[in-house]
Amino acid sequence: MKRLLFPFIIFLTFTGRLFASQILIPMDETQKNHLKSYGIAYWILKTHDTEVEWLLNYRGGAFMFPQAQKFENELIIRGVSYEVISEGQASQIRAEVSSPDVNMDVVKLQKPPRVAVYSPKTAQPWDDAVTLAMTYAEIPYDLIFDDEVMTGKLPEYDWLHLHHEDFTGQMGKFLNQSGQTWYQAQLREDKKNAQKFGFDKVSQLKLGVAKKIQEFVAGGGYMFAMCTATDTYDIALAAEGIDIVDAFYDGDGYDRNADAKLDFSKTFAFQNFGLIFHPQVVEFSNIEAYTNESRPVGEENDFFNLFQFSAKWDPIPTMLTQNHETTIHGFMGQTTSYKKELLKPEVIVLGENRSLNEARYIHGTFLKGFWTFYGGHDPEDYRHYVNEEPTDLNLHPNSPGYRLILNNVLFPAAKKKKQKT
Numbered sequence: 001m002k003r004l005l006f007p008f009i010i011f012l013t014f015t016g017r018l019f020a021s022q023i024l025i026p027m028d029e030t031q032k033n034h035l036k037s038y039g040i041a042y043w044i045l046k047t048h049d050t051e052v053e054w055l056l057n058y059r060g061g062a063f064m065f066p067q068a069q070k071f072e073n074e075l076i077i078r079g080v081s082y083e084v085i086s087e088g089q090a091s092q093i094r095a096e097v098s099s100p101d102v103n104m105d106v107v108k109l110q111k112p113p114r115v116a117v118y119s120p121k122t123a124q125p126w127d128d129a130v131t132l133a134m135t136y137a138e139i140p141y142d143l144i145f146d147d148e149v150m151t152g153k154l155p156e157y158d159w160l161h162l163h164h165e166d167f168t169g170q171m172g173k174f175l176n177q178s179g180q181t182w183y184q185a186q187l188r189e190d191k192k193n194a195q196k197f198g199f200d201k202v203s204q205l206k207l208g209v210a211k212k213i214q215e216f217v218a219g220g221g222y223m224f225a226m227c228t229a230t231d232t233y234d235i236a237l238a239a240e241g242i243d244i245v246d247a248f249y250d251g252d253g254y255d256r257n258a259d260a261k262l263d264f265s266k267t268f269a270f271q272n273f274g275l276i277f278h279p280q281v282v283e284f285s286n287i288e289a290y291t292n293e294s295r296p297v298g299e300e301n302d303f304f305n306l307f308q309f310s311a312k313w314d315p316i317p318t319m320l321t322q323n324h325e326t327t328i329h330g331f332m333g334q335t336t337s338y339k340k341e342l343l344k345p346e347v348i349v350l351g352e353n354r355s356l357n358e359a360r361y362i363h364g365t366f367l368k369g370f371w372t373f374y375g376g377h378d379p380e381d382y383r384h385y386v387n388e389e390p391t392d393l394n395l396h397p398n399s400p401g402y403r404l405i406l407n408n409v410l411f412p413a414a415k416k417k418k419q420k421t
Helices: 003-018 036-049 067-077 087-098 129-137 146-150 181-196 202-220 228-238 317-320 400-413
Strands: 022-025 053-054 060-065 082-087 106-109 115-118 140-142 159-161 220-227 303-306 327-329 348-353 358-366 369-374
Touching: 022 036, 022 087, 022 348, 036 060, 036 067, 036 129, 036 358, 036 400, 053 087, 053 317, 082 087, 087 106, 087 115, 106 317, 115 129, 129 220, 140 146, 140 358, 146 181, 146 202, 146 317, 159 202, 159 400, 181 202, 202 327, 202 358, 202 369, 220 228, 228 327, 317 348, 317 358, 317 400, 327 358, 327 400, 369 400
Parallel strands: 115 140, 115 159, 159 220, 220 369
Antiparallel strands: 022 060, 022 082, 053 060, 053 106, 303 327, 303 348, 348 358, 358 369
16 A cells, blocks of 8 residues: 555646646735846746736735746746646636725736836936846846937837936036036037937927927837936926026026916926926926925835725726835935825826825826836935945845836736726
8 A cells, every 4th residue: 555655646746736837926925026026027928928917916916827847947046936826726816806896806918018218328326226126127128318219219119217317408407516527428418419419408409308208108108207307307398498497507597487488288297386497406396395405204204105096997006006015115316206286187196195295106198108207216225325336136125115116117018908987
């Protein structure tokens, strides 16, 4: 009997493994590396043409896909936690998330987005959280800048990130850095590009770039921006045809009646704001909820909360807020947060600090496309300074703040469902 028992156990183990036909990547607190999990999902879509199921609100927004040894090998190499489950268990999970009684749903990821990052060719004295996240997660991207945008390359991509950029043409209002090598190199590049494309001023070039990006979104593109690339983008659009730049930056004075001439119908997110013209004040407008000096919270008590959306009725904001934590530690940037009263009524607030009446993470649509603005500079570096060392994400593999970035990267891969609200 003992001789028969041992082969029988081996047979059961083998057949159990044989019929365990799905891999589940949990995205709750049991996951060892949330950030690289997104890279696994992208890699499967890109290199194996295999559909990935995104289980919204199930175990933190888990991923599920057919079992294959090559997938398991890659999961092990990248240090991502996973479970091998039977097809029956997978069917039970699908039934659970599809039940009308629970706030869950399943979205099928089908095609990996082609990703571009709008960033200068010259070296910058700061890192960029989005490129750090994609590099760590092993999600490929192309760097593009004014040349590529102005010559019509944007339609080659699905998803565009706007690196720390000042679309008003004021060099980030870094007046105190104007003697630095990086500043002078960036200024030369901007002026060269402006001249190349027939503009008299850098501000006119940046408006031209902003309008090309607007066309990209209108045609069905996905645009994601952080820090100053959020508010300065809308400011540039609203100020088309108006000089809002002080003489220090462009050689002549600004229009004293500029505020009264702003056209908010052209913007994505903000309306009824006023501009800050002084070249030594780092804020561009009153869109910023608080200046760094007046913000009534510090690193120890700065948090914002993610909204809980209906997965079945509002799948897009649900995808963008998938996380293992709903309270996110805040972080600062040149643009940290937005006054809620200056948001357009159709803007969806994904994350806010209600007590401060500030929005931190917002989303909306423009014609056929989508945009998302995320305030702050680096989710794991509370107050990031110029020339500081970049964040080492090996120390933060479970960062809930960085997860929000990677939700946006995968979002275009989803098979679209018609929103019901």
